[in-house]
Amino acid sequence: SQQGEEDPQALSIQEGENATMNCSYKTSINNLQWYRQNSGRGLVHLILIRSNEREKHSGRLRVTLDTSKKSSSLLITASRAADTASYFCATDEMGNMLTFGGGTRLMVKP
Amino acid sequence: DTAVSQTPKYLVTQMGNDKSIKCEQNLGHDTMYWYKQDSKKFLKIMFSYNNKELIINETVPNRFSPKSPDKAHLNLHINSLELGDSAVYFCASSQDFAQETQYFGPGTRLLVL
Numbered sequence: 297s298q299q300g301e302e303d304p305q306a307l308s309i310q311e312g313e314n315a316t317m318n319c320s321y322k323t324s325i326n327n328l329q330w331y332r333q334n335s336g337r338g339l340v341h342l343i344l345i346r347s348n349e350r351e352k353h354s355g356r357l358r359v360t361l362d363t364s365k366k367s368s369s370l371l372i373t374a375s376r377a378a379d380t381a382s383y384f385c386a387t388d389e390m391g392n393m394l395t396f397g398g399g400t401r402l403m404v405k406p
Numbered sequence: 407d408t409a410v411s412q413t414p415k416y417l418v419t420q421m422g423n424d425k426s427i428k429c430e431q432n433l434g435h436d437t438m439y440w441y442k443q444d445s446k447k448f449l450k451i452m453f454s455y456n457n458k459e460l461i462i463n464e465t466v467p468n469r470f471s472p473k474s475p476d477k478a479h480l481n482l483h484i485n486s487l488e489l490g491d492s493a494v495y496f497c498a499s500s501q502d503f504a505q506e507t508q509y510f511g512p513g514t515r516l517l518v519l
Contacts, residue, residue, distance in 0.1 A: 329507065331510075333447075336513075337512060337513070338410070338496055338498075338510035338511050338512045338513050339449070339496070339498075339508075339510040340510070341507045341508065341509070344506075344507060382447060384449065393451050393454060393462055394451070394508060395451075396448070396449040396450075398446065398447060398448050399447050399449075401447075
């Protein structure tokens with residue numbers, strides 16, 4: 297069953313703006329991952345943050361993790377039209393398998 | 407070089423038919439997975455194999471039977487297809503079992519008429 301929940305479900309912004317997506321989960325985790333899915337494609341791993349980390353950066357991506365609130369956020373700075381995709385968080389809260397949320401559909405308008 | 411490949415990419419078939427989807431990874435990974443993504447984009451794990459051994463078998467009808475002839479391949483056979491089986495099926499692999507980064511195939515879009 298789906299445990300993680302992304303918020304918002306859909307987000308539309310202009311090119312150059314920042315996009316923030318949030319993910320909440322229910323139980324304890326060892327790590328949390330973010331994936332991107334372009335339309336008609338498979339998921340691509342973006343970043344993994346471990347439970348003892350609070351923030352991680354990768355290029356224009358910034359991920360935060362607040363284990364006390366059981367939530368994570370993904371920030372994409374200076375967005376581009378090519379960032380248009382669905383973004384999913386995934387946790388290992390169900391034990392030995394990844395559990396994905398329903399995703400945030402991001403549209404970046406040129 | 408395609409890391410995780412699936413065939414076919416599209417599959418349109420009649421209810422009641424039997425079909426197979428093939429998956430191959432050339433990453434040298436030990437673990438492979440099958441996921442089902444429904445029309446609302448929810449991604450749900452179906453099976454996981456580690457070194458050809460079944461590790462995870464979520465609540466999936468026994469009409470679905472995975473087969474792993476070797477570490478690099480995990481095929482999915484579906485018997486007696488039903489309308490509700492229409493979805494996108496993704497194969498994925500990871501170096502070790504679960505938790506760590508998974509690499510996904512491009513998906514197989516199955517439409518059951």
